[in-house]
Amino acid sequence: MDVTAFASALFDGCTLLLVSVLFLVHYLHHVSENLSGKIFFGMCICLSLIAVFELSDALIRIDGVRSETEIVLSMVLCSLYFLGMGVLLLELVLFLFSLLKEENFFRHPLFWILVSLPALGILVLLICNPIFDSFFFDIRLGEVGESTYIRGQYFPFFYILTLIYVLVIASLVFLCYRLLPKRKAITFLGMMFLVAGAVSFQYFFPQIPLGLFVWAICCLLIYLMILRPENYLDPDTGIPGEKAFDETITTLLLSHREFEIFYLKIVSIDYLKGRYGDQVYFAQMKKIYSLLSSYLKENHLFGEIYFKNPGFFKVIVTDRSFFGALATIDIEKILLADKGLSRIVSYGSTPFKTTVLSCPEEASTSEAVYSLGRSYDRFLEEDQIFAYGKEILSSREYRLEVNLEQILMEAIEKKSFEIYYQPIYNIQTGRFETAEALVRLHSDKYGFIPPSLFIPVAEKKTMMFSIGSIIFEKVFDFIGSHDLKKIPLSYIEINLSLEQCMDPALPEKVKAMEEKYKVNPKNINFEITESMYGHNDRLIENNLRKLQEMGYSFSLDDYGTGYSNIQRVVDMPFSMIKIDKSLVDSSSSKVGKILLKNTIDMMKNIHKNILVEGIETKEQFEEVKAMGADHIQGFYFSKPRPENDFLAFLKMRNGCEED
Numbered sequence: 001m002d003v004t005a006f007a008s009a010l011f012d013g014c015t016l017l018l019v020s021v022l023f024l025v026h027y028l029h030h031v032s033e034n035l036s037g038k039i040f041f042g043m044c045i046c047l048s049l050i051a052v053f054e055l056s057d058a059l060i061r062i063d064g065v066r067s068e069t070e071i072v073l074s075m076v077l078c079s080l081y082f083l084g085m086g087v088l089l090l091e092l093v094l095f096l097f098s099l100l101k102e103e104n105f106f107r108h109p110l111f112w113i114l115v116s117l118p119a120l121g122i123l124v125l126l127i128c129n130p131i132f133d134s135f136f137f138d139i140r141l142g143e144v145g146e147s148t149y150i151r152g153q154y155f156p157f158f159y160i161l162t163l164i165y166v167l168v169i170a171s172l173v174f175l176c177y178r179l180l181p182k183r184k185a186i187t188f189l190g191m192m193f194l195v196a197g198a199v200s201f202q203y204f205f206p207q208i209p210l211g212l213f214v215w216a217i218c219c220l221l222i223y224l225m226i227l228r229p230e231n232y233l234d235p236d237t238g239i240p241g242e243k244a245f246d247e248t249i250t251t252l253l254l255s256h257r258e259f260e261i262f263y264l265k266i267v268s269i270d271y272l273k274g275r276y277g278d279q280v281y282f283a284q285m286k287k288i289y290s291l292l293s294s295y296l297k298e299n300h301l302f303g304e305i306y307f308k309n310p311g312f313f314k315v316i317v318t319d320r321s322f323f324g325a326l327a328t329i330d331i332e333k334i335l336l337a338d339k340g341l342s343r344i345v346s347y348g349s350t351p352f353k354t355t356v357l358s359c360p361e362e363a364s365t366s367e368a369v370y371s372l373g374r375s376y377d378r379f380l381e382e383d384q385i386f387a388y389g390k391e392i393l394s395s396r397e398y399r400l401e402v403n404l405e406q407i408l409m410e411a412i413e414k415k416s417f418e419i420y421y422q423p424i425y426n427i428q429t430g431r432f433e434t435a436e437a438l439v440r441l442h443s444d445k446y447g448f449i450p451p452s453l454f455i456p457v458a459e460k461k462t463m464m465f466s467i468g469s470i471i472f473e474k475v476f477d478f479i480g481s482h483d484l485k486k487i488p489l490s491y492i493e494i495n496l497s498l499e500q501c502m503d504p505a506l507p508e509k510v511k512a513m514e515e516k517y518k519v520n521p522k523n524i525n526f527e528i529t530e531s532m533y534g535h536n537d538r539l540i541e542n543n544l545r546k547l548q549e550m551g552y553s554f555s556l557d558d559y560g561t562g563y564s565n566i567q568r569v570v571d572m573p574f575s576m577i578k579i580d581k582s583l584v585d586s587s588s589s590k591v592g593k594i595l596l597k598n599t600i601d602m603m604k605n606i607h608k609n610i611l612v613e614g615i616e617t618k619e620q621f622e623e624v625k626a627m628g629a630d631h632i633q634g635f636y637f638s639k640p641r642p643e644n645d646f647l648a649f650l651k652m653r654n655g656c657e658e659d
Contacts, residue, residue, distance in 0.1 A: 324356025480517030521551030581614025
């Protein structure tokens with residue numbers, strides 16, 4: 001038995017087993033969805049073939065080569081082995097270029113010539129080997145009929161050409177180290193160390209053929225440390241996901257490459273998922289991904305597609321010949337023509353909304369890329385399907401939204417929020433005896449910023465606690481600076497945010513304000529919105545009880561938006577129920593009118609004062625007055641006013657003024 005051949009067969013069997021496992025997980029995780037995955041798949045195929053060639057040769061030689069036919073067959077298998085090694089190294093170089101997002105090199109013949117030179121050198125050696133009397137390698141029969149493997153005088157050139165590839169890859173990793181995630185760069189360098197070590201070991205100890213098994217280990221490292229499908233693929237669709245997109249964007253921006261990002265958001269996602277379920281939804285997303293891939297291929301565009309749930313596709317194209325507006329028209333036609341996507345394209349005025357962003361010209365940072373992707377569809381009209389990214393980026397609305405967090409932080413630091421007061425009409429007395437304090441924000445750069453825009457951002461960024469403290473300070477100061485009996489005003493309503501209500505120190509902070517500005521608790525009424533319930537009800541209720549014991553009263557704001565129940569209204573210390581504007585708007589219909597009337601009657605029956613919000617017309621006023629409302633708030637009487645304007649309004653409408 002040929003011990004070397006037996007060892008080779010053993011290592012090759014292990015190599016094939018490991019590569020088979022890689023093939024299986026590769027198939028299950030759809031790793032070949034992008035260019036890097038496709039090249040890796042090619043590497044696995046090449047490695048499998050090389051292992052088959054070497055294993056076949058080992059099986060021929062394991063009991064000794066006893067005929068010229070077997071020698072010729074062994075020579076052919078060995079030649080295929082050497083050629084396969086050259087191709088495998090070539091694929092590894094291409095894999096590295098794909099990770100660096102330098103696919104455009106693949107279009108240049110000179111690149112292919114240069115990168116293929118070592119592999120072509122191995123091919124030349126193999127072609128010349130039989131011509132020049134086996135100057136590369138040979139297999140000959142021995143004296144007892146067994147074969148002898150002989151290295152020719154030019155055999156070291158194979159190792160030199162192999163090491164050239166290793167040095168090229170290592171040099172690329174060193175030169176482009178900042179363009180690769182640290183994990184990937186270290187993995188590549190470790191692989192090159194293993195390959196170089198295996199090549200050197202094989203040269204000096206050819207009887208221990210562990211080279212292919214080392215290559216299988218390298219492929220395993222690529223799969224686990226570089227491709228990492230469990231992290232980079234969307235688990236439900238198998239499409240490259242958000243993390244893969246993040247790394248690609250980082251690499252491209254660091255390399256100062258020019259590229260386009262084509263965003264596509266499906267409009268009907270909520271409808272699709274709600275009506276047909278997740279299974280149909282994911283199938284439709286895979287279908288769209290397939291159509292987008294076909295579109296790129298048919299138009300000879302280098303691009304990679306990424307998916308973010310729900311229904312958001314991002315296509316990175318490294319071709320400057322890509323035009324987003326034309327692509328939108330083409331893709332819309334493709335989707336409309338596909339009957340399998342009828343559930344998507346048949347809903348709404350547009351099946352999707354798109355934009356295109358040129359980088360780094362229009363966006364040179366990752367945050368700029370992500371910011372546009374998050375919100376661009378909100379700046380398109382309902383029936384508008386496409387807008388250029390540069391147009392959205394230059395709009396006042398977009399710039400305001402992007403910079404809103406910074407604007408809020410500066411406003412909090414400078415305490416530059418303003419308090420406006422909206423008068424509340426008392427139907428019984430015919431006077432404006434209360435008012436609601438409302439926060440307003442003006443920016444030197446952007447002008448008036450509506451609360452509907454900055455309040456949601458403040459809530460999301462947990463800034464309402466700080467803003468609420470500023471409101472407290474200003475309103476308590478206003479009340480403490482005026483004799484409300486002479487205006488006359490009974491109290492001012494202040495909204496409590498969820499963050500404030502969940503602050504265990506809320507009663508102490510209110511007490512400190514009360515003492516600082518000499519404010520009577522009866523002059524303050526706190527408004528609690530329905531939506532804050534369900535977070536930490538016990539803590540909220542404890543704070544409200546303590547404030548009630550201190551003499552403060554409460555209103556339930558926005559009643560009718562769907563959060564409260566009657567039992568909660570009865571149990572909590574609400575002296576007034578503020579009926580939301582949505583119920584008033586719905587009263588234009590017969591059913592809506594009945595609902596509003598029954599709501600008022602029900603609250604009156606449990607002895608609650610009723611304030612109706614959002615009254616804008618005389619007809620609405622007369623209607624809710626007839627229904628038994630106690631107080632009215634809305635533009636019919638007054639919009640929110642700044643402090644001096646508010647005082648002047650009271651002076652004129654109430655016929656009283658401060659001394």
